[in-house]
Amino acid sequence: MTNSYEKTDVLLIGAGIMSATIGTLLKELAPDWEIKVFEKLDKAGEESSNVWNNAGTGHAGLCELNYTPEKADGSIETIKAIKINEQFQISRQFWSYLINNNLISNPEDFIKLVPHMSLVMGADNVSYLEKRYKALSINPLYEGMEFSDDPAQLKEWIPLVMKGRSDNEPIAASKIDSGTDINYGSLTCKLFDHLQKQNVEVNYKHEILDIKRTKEGLWEVKVHDLIGCKAKYYTTKFLFIGAGGASLPILQKTGIPESKHVGGFPVSGLFLVCKNPKIVEQHHAKVYGKAAVGAPPMSVPHLDTRYIDNKKLLLFGPFAGFSPKFLKTGSNMDLIGSVKPNNVFTMLAAGAKNMDLTKYLVQQLMLSKEQRIEELREFVPNAKSEDWDIVVAGQRVQVIKDTEAGGKGTLQFGTEVITGAEGTVASLLGASPGASIVVDVMLDVIKKCFPNQMKEWEPKIKEMVPSYGMKLAENPDLLFEIQSSTAKTLGLVDTSEKELVLK
Ligand SMILES: Cc1cc2nc3c(=O)[nH]c(=O)nc-3n(C[C@H](O)[C@H](O)[C@H](O)COP(=O)(O)OP(=O)(O)OC[C@H]3O[C@@H](n4cnc5c(N)ncnc54)[C@H](O)[C@@H]3O)c2cc1C
Secondary structure (H helix, E strand, C coil): CCCCEEEEEEEEECCCHHHHHHHHHHHHHCCCCCEEEECCCCCCCCCCCCCCCCCCECCCCCCCHHHCCECCCCCECCHHHHHHHHHHHHHHHHHHHHHHCCCCCCHHHCEEECCEEEEEECHHHHHHHHHHHHHHHCCHHHCCCEEECCHHHHHHHCHHHHCCCCCCCCEEEEEECCCEEECHHHHHHHHHHHHHHCCCEEECCEEEEEEEECCCCCEEEEEEECCCCEEEEEEEEEEEECCHHHHHHHHHHHCCHHHCCEEEEEEEEEEEEECCHHHHCCCCCEEECCCCCCCCHHHCCEEEEEEECCEEEEEEEEEEEECCCCCCCCCCCHHHHCCCCCCHHHHHHHHHHCHHHHHHHHHHHCCCHHHHHHHHCCCCCCCCHHHEEEEECCCEEEEEEEECCCEEEEECCCEEEEEECCCCEEEEEECCCHHHHHHHHHHHHHHHHCCCCHHHHHHHHHHHCCCCCCCHHHCHHHHHHHHHHHHHHCCCEECCCCEECCC
16 A cells, blocks of 8 residues: 655754744745644653753853863964854844744743853963953953952852852852843744744644655655554655754664764753742852863853743753763663664764763762762852752753764764755754754755755845844944844843843
């Protein structure tokens, strides 16, 4: 018996922030195209994009010290931080476009102003942070950034962190008030509600099982309807794999050359959460520290003000760990299942090169709650175990590939896009800075996959993202205009100052 196929123009796998964003962009650019979405869970934004599963930082390179390493000559490398800041400005512009055009509403449900700070201890680190501050604060993207190594000033900025410390220890922080806390899960749900109103078919409890390429250059997708307990078949002209940690095994099913010699290394995460209002009200910032020597960048500790379920909380972490699952809702067989004849040597090389990382992750996994509280005390010296609970965060799957610089089996710590088969398929792999830069990354996918439409689409893209194709750091007037208008639209008002924060 032959299967009957339903046709669509675009098929999106997964209902996380990535599919939500590319779906919304394409609906604006090509309103007549038919889009179908398949998600194995019963709601949108429940895996890594969920508010409890990530740190909710609007990464803009303001506070993350791993984006600004010290070079051999002692100067500070700022390229990565500036690039991420530019990318975050693109997200802000697109979200503002959506609000201004009533495509989504109530920005306060997903974005809030929370200062971003970096905190270091020890004389060498203090000198590094001061150099970092000097290198970044001359750039218009970082206007308003402050630095202090004065305990009295730090007590004002971060009383909870300073309580119980002696004034003799070298300590310093930088601070920028325009940082944000973002509920990517809430934003994802808003985007899917909007897409459904635009007649996009969103199929929950539907799991992608298989993918094949037809002679005509379409993609045949086999889907399991988890409620009806039956297989369904679709053909699509364009396929986007936004399955989070599970994107790699799904990409492997396409058989495209770009999916070969690529592996995934899963890293689990835990946060400590404090809901005690007496403690929560003593802290208002996302405070990023320095990763311990030898620790991977995803384990940079931070103490964050978070807004979750309409409550203000504190989260500390994430503590990294090892788990063979590619999704929080995944299977213990995910890692083994992703090893194929074409990537086995890449994976083995990565395993051999990263023994220290594996050892580190296993050690982290074995930490008792008291040992985790000990790590928290580096930030909050007076922390008491009874005020903090452990919550499980989302899974990250770091990409492993063969690179010229790193050789066979090099572990990548960023966000990676893979496109192939004449731009008919694209997939998003990797983690940080992830959701913060989603709009720029999805615009890049669109540019690579739809080169023939770009000329026609460019005016609309510029309407959605006025700075598209430009560097805001080199256009300070436009930067100021965009930052003030997006701050107003997104409600990024510092309520304590009762005035607009424009930077
Ligand atoms: C601990 C941690 C902290 C982080 N902190 C930050 C941060 O502070 N700031 C930031 O910007 N980013 C952060 N990130 C990264 C960010 O969370 C991710 O980049 C982003 O959520 C990825 O979105 P996604 O849509 O690709 O994946 P997801 O949100 O995971 O969505 C993928 C969806 O695909 C579905 N799916 C999987 N397989 C199938 C299948 N076979 N069939 C159908 N559906 C399927 C899943 O159920 C899921 O709903 C963090 C991540 C982690 C894990």
